[in-house]
Amino acid sequence: MSTRGCAIILAIVVVVALAFPREHSAQAASAALDARANPSQSLAIVVNRSNPINNLSFSELRKIFMGDRNHWPNGHRIAIVMLEYGQPERRAVLRLIYRMDEKTYQDVLLRGMFRGDVFVAPKTLASPTIVRKFVFNAPGGIGYLRASDVDESVKVIRIDGLLPEDKGYRLQIDESSKATDD
Amino acid sequence: MSATRFLVVQTGTIRAKVKHACTLGAFLLLLAGSLCAQQPEVTVSVDAQKLQELLTRIADLEQSQKQLLQRVAQLETLSGVHSPAVTSASGPVASSSSSPSLVLAGGSPKPEPTKPAPGNGQQSEQSPTMGETDHMDVSRTALNIRGFGDFGFYGGNQKGQTSSFSIGQTNLFITSDLSERVRFLTELVFEVHQNNSFETDLERVLLEGSLNDYLKLSGGRYHTAIGYYNTAYHHSTWFQTATERPYIFEYEDEGGILPIHMVGVQASGQIPSGKLGLHYIAEVGNGRTSNPVAEPVQNYVDENGHKAFNAAIFARPDAIPGLQFGFSVYKDSLSVPDSPRINETITDAYAVLIRPRFEWLNEALMIRHAPSGQHVYETPAFYSQISERFGMYTPYLRYQYVNASSHEPVFPQVGLRTGPSVGMRFDATESVAFKLQYDYTFLRRQGPIDGKSCIQLSMCAPSAAAVQVDFKF
Numbered sequence: 001m002s003t004r005g006c007a008i009i010l011a012i013v014v015v016v017a018l019a020f021p022r023e024h025s026a027q028a029a030s031a032a033l034d035a036r037a038n039p040s041q042s043l044a045i046v047v048n049r050s051n052p053i054n055n056l057s058f059s060e061l062r063k064i065f066m067g068d069r070n071h072w073p074n075g076h077r078i079a080i081v082m083l084e085y086g087q088p089e090r091r092a093v094l095r096l097i098y099r100m101d102e103k104t105y106q107d108v109l110l111r112g113m114f115r116g117d118v119f120v121a122p123k124t125l126a127s128p129t130i131v132r133k134f135v136f137n138a139p140g141g142i143g144y145l146r147a148s149d150v151d152e153s154v155k156v157i158r159i160d161g162l163l164p165e166d167k168g169y170r171l172q173i174d175e176s177s178k179a180t181d182d
Numbered sequence: 183m184s185a186t187r188f189l190v191v192q193t194g195t196i197r198a199k200v201k202h203a204c205t206l207g208a209f210l211l212l213l214a215g216s217l218c219a220q221q222p223e224v225t226v227s228v229d230a231q232k233l234q235e236l237l238t239r240i241a242d243l244e245q246s247q248k249q250l251l252q253r254v255a256q257l258e259t260l261s262g263v264h265s266p267a268v269t270s271a272s273g274p275v276a277s278s279s280s281s282p283s284l285v286l287a288g289g290s291p292k293p294e295p296t297k298p299a300p301g302n303g304q305q306s307e308q309s310p311t312m313g314e315t316d317h318m319d320v321s322r323t324a325l326n327i328r329g330f331g332d333f334g335f336y337g338g339n340q341k342g343q344t345s346s347f348s349i350g351q352t353n354l355f356i357t358s359d360l361s362e363r364v365r366f367l368t369e370l371v372f373e374v375h376q377n378n379s380f381e382t383d384l385e386r387v388l389l390e391g392s393l394n395d396y397l398k399l400s401g402g403r404y405h406t407a408i409g410y411y412n413t414a415y416h417h418s419t420w421f422q423t424a425t426e427r428p429y430i431f432e433y434e435d436e437g438g439i440l441p442i443h444m445v446g447v448q449a450s451g452q453i454p455s456g457k458l459g460l461h462y463i464a465e466v467g468n469g470r471t472s473n474p475v476a477e478p479v480q481n482y483v484d485e486n487g488h489k490a491f492n493a494a495i496f497a498r499p500d501a502i503p504g505l506q507f508g509f510s511v512y513k514d515s516l517s518v519p520d521s522p523r524i525n526e527t528i529t530d531a532y533a534v535l536i537r538p539r540f541e542w543l544n545e546a547l548m549i550r551h552a553p554s555g556q557h558v559y560e561t562p563a564f565y566s567q568i569s570e571r572f573g574m575y576t577p578y579l580r581y582q583y584v585n586a587s588s589h590e591p592v593f594p595q596v597g598l599r600t601g602p603s604v605g606m607r608f609d610a611t612e613s614v615a616f617k618l619q620y621d622y623t624f625l626r627r628q629g630p631i632d633g634k635s636c637i638q639l640s641m642c643a644p645s646a647a648a649v650q651v652d653f654k655f
Contacts, residue, residue, distance in 0.1 A: 104538045
């Protein structure tokens with residue numbers, strides 16, 4: 001075999017050797033994504049650290065946000081906090097928990113207040129930082145944050161036994177849903 | 183409210199005194215400490231009597247501080263508030279609006295919040311609840327106000343009826359959260375009656391306390407929880423699909439046959455029932471007057487000692503979102519002039535399906551009037567209404583029926599009234615809707631309710647049309 005041939009074979013081997021681990025690592029990353037949700041896309045449900053609740057079923061969560069349940073087991077009144085109109089986290093909550101668009105949500109909320117079904121309207125706050133502060137300060141507070149925005153001042157609760165980083169966690173922010181949600 | 187304010191103001195004054203006393207005490211202690219510390223090095227001539235006086239004064243101040251702290255704790259317990267330092271912890275949170283209502287707030291803004299201490303397991307004891315956060319500042323009065331109104335053009339072929347532009351009800355719906363568990367609610371309505379004069383009514387005035395999910399207590403003037411419609415739509419045409427309420431739920435001062443309003447107390451809440459979603463409502467109040475020329479709602483004085491009672495149970499099963507069904511029983515005793523006492527029983531059953539784009543209401547009731555020792559009169563009534571929204575358009579159909587005896591002792595003028603209504607609601611914007619409705623109604627013995635036609639015992643079928651603009655603000 002000529003020197004030129006050896007060089008070609010060597011080049012092919014090097015290319016394959018370099019390519020294989022890359023493909024392998026891509027597969028591993030994909031598997032990791034399957035196993036653990038993207039923290040910036042997962043929506044964490046947060047409560048005050050003093051709240052004894054650690055887990056809610058999705059239907060219980062929906063009842064809380066719809067105003068059908070107004071008190072925690074420890075007696076504190078539930079204080080829902082929503083992010084302001086147009087934010088991706090809010091759109092995700094409207095789509096996944098309320099199952100309605102912004103207009104319908106406003107209408108249902110106003111109707112609930114008018115009828116007396118909703119005792120106090122949810123707080124609407126401007127940013128995740130203020131949401132964290134609110135939930136930290138309000139023993140009955142419940143809100144939502146991107147998992148990447150959560151810190152230790154609030155407690156993340158499991159939804160159907162799953163945390164935001166767990167596989168199968170259903171509260172995911174869909175950035176592409178803006179057009180349909182609004 | 184004023185008592186609470188007084189307590190809080192007093193608390194603030196005492197707190198200031200405590201602070202002053204603490205500062206003085208600390209200064210004296212520091213002075214004494216520095217004097218002692220300097221003793222080994224510098225010889226200072228201190229009058230022993232003076233020193234004793236100072237020590238005595240420190241002891242007095244400490245004792246006074248102790249008493250004041252105890253008093254502050256007592257007052258805070260009474261008024262249910264925490265210290266100002268805690269109050270300020272979530273200032274901007276309170277300043278944020280609660281959608282979808284307008285918040286009117288007076289008073290100085292709250293200070294910037296302190297940064298939460300991460301991992302502080304004690305914050306629940308130090309932190310106020312949301313209600314406290316909102317309302318501890320006594321200089322702040324927060325009213326949530328929403329308004330609703332309507333305006334229309336109405337006409338019909340009933341004899342004597344003219345076509346007219348009409349101002350409907352202008353409704354200010356006002357709520358105020360007095361604490362975490364107490365809320366004030368009112369509906370202030372400006373309306374025009376048949377004589378073209380304006381009237382102002384507090385249609386609902388309620389003080390509500392929510393103890394837990396199973397018990398909410400309310401007192402004041404409210405809409406009687408007879409069936410569904412009366413507590414679902416109240417005094418706003420905005421929320422209802424059609425231009426008018428079903429005839430059986432017309433207001434008392436517009437010829438309605440039910441005790442729509444009641445002044446009294448109410449208890450309501452959930453019944454532990456899992457996925458069935460049972461709820462209850464129990465009410466005791468003045469009931470309605472028996473005097474046909476008096477104000478129908480007995481707001482201040484009851485004409486008799488007997489109280490009306492209403493009980494309702496309804497279910498919202500998880501399995502079928504939007505479904506609600508239930509029944510109610512209302513009992514009262516009426517003292518109609520020149521007539522024996524009448525026992526009144528109103529039973530209602532309903533099933534409704536309310537979804538964002540679909541609505542199906544079905545409700546039937548029986549009004550039973552039993553004069554002592556005389557014939558019992560039973561008046562059946564029902565309505566059914568269905569609608570579906572297609573974009574901005576919501577076509578709807580309603581059929582209603584009420585059939586009262588010619589000798590009915592409480593509402594002898596009603597007779598038979600039945601027929602369909604068809605209409606279209608057009609939601610032009612998020613706050614303005616147009617409605618067009620056509621009614622075709624068979625009437626028997628329709629006299630004083632609508633005016634001058636369908637004279638006694640004749641049967642006629644007038645039709646009417648309405649164009650209405652509803653808006654919220």
